[in-house]
Amino acid sequence: MAKSIQMEELKLGVCYYPEHWSEELWEDDFRRMREMNITVIRMAEFAWSIFEPEEGQFDFSFFGRALDLAHQYGLGVILGTPTATPPAWLTEKYPEVLNANKDGVLYRHGMRRHNNYSSPIYRQQCEKIVRNMVIAYKDHPAVIGWQIDNELNCHMDVFYAEADHIAFREWLKSRYNTLENLNQAWGTVFWSQTYTEWEQIYLTRNMVNQSPNPHLALDEKRFISANTISFAKLQVDIIRELDPQHWITTNGTFGHIDNHELTDELLDFFSYDSYPQFATIFTGEDEKPLQDRAWSMKLSNVRNMSPNFCVMEQQSGPGGWVDSIGMGTPRPGQIRLWSYQSVLHGTDLLVYFRWRTATFGTEMYWHGINDYHNQPNRRVREVAQVGEEFVKIGRAIAGTTYQADAAILQDYDNMWDGELDEWHGPLHQQSTRAWYKQLQYRHIPTDLVTLRSSTVLEDLSKYKVIIYAHPAIMTDETAELLQTYVSQGGTLLLGARTGYKDLKGHCYMRPFPGAAAELCGVTVEDFTLVKGTVPAAELQWKGKREQLQAGMQTVGFNEVLHVENPEVQVVAEYASEYYAGSPAMTKRAVGQGEVWYYGAAYNEQVVDAIMDEIGLFSPVDDLMEVPSEVELGIRSSNDKAYLFLLNFSDKQAGIKLKKEAKELLSGTTYKNEIKMSPYGVFIFEIDK
Structure with a gap:
């Protein structure tokens, strides 16, 4: 069962760094926080050099004074363990704690996250600082919880220090037991890569054309995840031993960590760092992009780990480092909008980054609530x-959870394998973006669900529709689970490159789509990447909306399908290229549900057509009409439901109510037509 933060009301917090400011400022800062209804602060995650200025010389008095004053002002404190930023004395004395690039060249002191988790010395030093820190602060009345490290694998999610190669070999020994098993799993007979001693094995190194053994590369990511989790466990075990009364979390979803396993095994709930403007930087050539609204998909991913969670860093100003990123100032209303974006998706404790913008250092342009001038x-x-609004509505909203009838399915193996594999990785990104965008624009609340070995039918059966676009790696057990989901009434949508690999990343010697072929009732008789000089094909739609779909084209990949089961219906055919007239999309009734197979990546036009075909509509169509620029979502409990409307546009948005509804933030009961201000927020109480 997913682990959630337990809050009786919505709470507001802020990241605070007393080490950056004169102590003369603290009291005024804390007083003003309370005037703004901020009741939680998070601190200390980068303060190792203050706690331990020299090896073995500990001093916890500075933050002790900060905790005392915070408690005096009724502020609860989340303490971060400082293991993301080892002090200079440590990295200079023990350079083996540093991470390295593929050539083995060490990343030197001066930034953060330059350590490697595998170093025995670094683990010992981390255990020592965490143990002493917990002993110093565990009984302080201001402390409400612990954050492990900070943003595990941020900046760097690959590790090539000597200690990492050694740890990788030990992990492989545990996984495979013998070199014979490893050689089989990695297909090392290919190109004479066979290993005869464990010491011959390394994590990815520089090589001709930079294309590693794909099976080694997949295991490398699995190892990094396991190693990162074991590093976190060192700290969690100490806190559980010494301070069992306080909760433990960590923040951020970064590369090569199974955050679901991390949460299940170690944490009380997961926390996230929400910076919606990051979504505006990487829009590419996307037509009608979601912009900052796309960040809702990131929050949906966190919600799958903890239905109710903490946002440990909520964007509160323009962002950027001295030499990179650079994001403009939020427009009036956007900070509030982004705050409620987080709340809609499950946040019950919202902590802004940061109280005041630093006047020095790498993040002196990463602005907080207050500017340098402190006015x-x-x-x-x-x-x-x-x-003020949290005080007003916080008890009603806290503990309610996001409701969705549709889910986009993903899994770590396919995401990690797809980083290297150009034959399915880009398809996943394309289809996920297209589906999430169109579901958003049609006001269909959607979950992002990670399929795991522990996933059972109950986890899937609550969804009417599941999109699992390009699961190249698929076991027969997963195919059987999906078949049961469909037979009991679900609608499943699959795409090109489904089901042709096993867990080792080997290709099955059976017709595509491999493990899913029987379920779909089709096989793939021909295929091609759509890339370079290979053009996209046009589609001829055969469904209900045939007359509306002229000019529809495929994206990314084209599979020519062959119908194997008489129950299969062809929904679309290719209308160009040498395979014109061949099936491109099919559907098959299975029990009470149906499975769709599309031999390409999904784009927005195809997604819209499918949603029309399957009759996928907003759950509140009978209550209101909402324009596409407004995000719609519902949080509910057993007896209450709250409908959030978030206007991501810089213009007014018109809402047409078909029934009277009470809006919580204003306390007003609305009917007929109403206007939302630019970046406005409504929360309506609705009948369940």
Whole structure:
């Protein structure tokens, strides 16, 4: 069962770094926080050099004074363990704690996350600082919980220090037991790569054309995840031993970590760092992009780990480092909008980054609520408004959970394998973006669900529709689970390159789509990447909306399908290329449900057509009409439901109510037509 934060009301917090400021500022800062209804602060995650200025010389008095004053002002404190930023004395004395690039060249001191988790010395030093820190602060009345490290695998999610190669070999020995088993799993007979001694094995190194053994590369990511989790466990075990009364979490979803396993095995709930403007940087050539609204998909992923969670860092100003990124100032209303974006998707404790913008260092352009001058500004006023609203609605919303009838399915093996494999990785990104965007624009609340070995039918059966676009790696057990889901009434949508690999990343010697072929009732008789000089094909739609789909084209990959089961219906055919007239999309009734197979990656036009075909509509169509630029979502409990409307547009949005509804933030009961302000927020109480 997923682990959630347990809050009786929505709470507002802020990241605070007392080491950056004169102690003369602390009291005024804490007083003003309370005036803004901020009741939680998070601190200390980068303060190792203050706690231990020299090896073995500990001093916890500085943060002790900060904790005392925070408690005096009724502020609860989340303490971060400082293991993301080892001090200079440590990296200079023990360079073996540093991470390295593929050539073995060490990353030197001066940034953060330059350590490797495998170093025995680094693990010992981390255990020592965490143990002493917990002993120093565990009984302080201001402390409410612990954050392990900070943003595990941020900046760097690959590790090539000597200690990592050694740890990789030990992990492989545990996984495979013998070199014979490993050689079989990695297909090392190919190109004479066979290993005869464990010491011959390394993590990815520089080589001709930079294309590693794909099976080694997949296991490398699995190892990094396991190693990262074991590093976190060292700290969790110490805190559980010494301070069992406080909760433990960590923050951020970064590369090569199974955050679901991390949460299940170690944490009380997962936390996230929400910076919606990151979604505006990487829009590419996307037509009508979701922009900052696309961040809702990131929050949906976190919700799959913890239905109710903490946002440990919520964007509260323009962002950027001295030499990179650079994001503009949020427009009036956007900080509040992004705050409720997080709340809609499950946040019950919202912590802004940061109280005041640093006047020095790498993040002196990563702005917080207050500017350098420490005088009132519109960001302060906007956060204060959120604080007032949390007091008003917080007890009603806390503990309610997001409701969705549709889910986009993913899994770690395919995501990690797809990083290297150009034959399915880009397809996943394309289809996920297209589906999530169109579901958003049609106001169909959607979950992002990670399929795991522990996933059971109950986890899937609550969804009417599941999109599992390109699971190249698929076991027969997964195919059987999906078949049961469909037979009991679900609608499943699959795409090109489904089911042709096993867990080792080997290709099955059976017709595509491999493990899913019988379920879909089709095989693939021909295929091609759509890339370079190979053009996309046009589609001829055979469904209900045939007359509306002229000019529809495929994306990414084309599979020419062959119908194997008489129950299969062809929904679309290719209308160009040498395979014109061949099936491109099919559907098959299985029990009470149906499975669709599309021999390409999904784009927005195809997604819209499918949603029309299967009759996928917004759950509140009978209550209101909402324009596409407004995000719609529902949080509910056993007896209450709350409908969130978030206007991501810089213009007014018109809402047409078909029934009277009470809006919580204003306390007003609305009917007929109403206007939402630019970046406005409504929360309606609705009947379940």
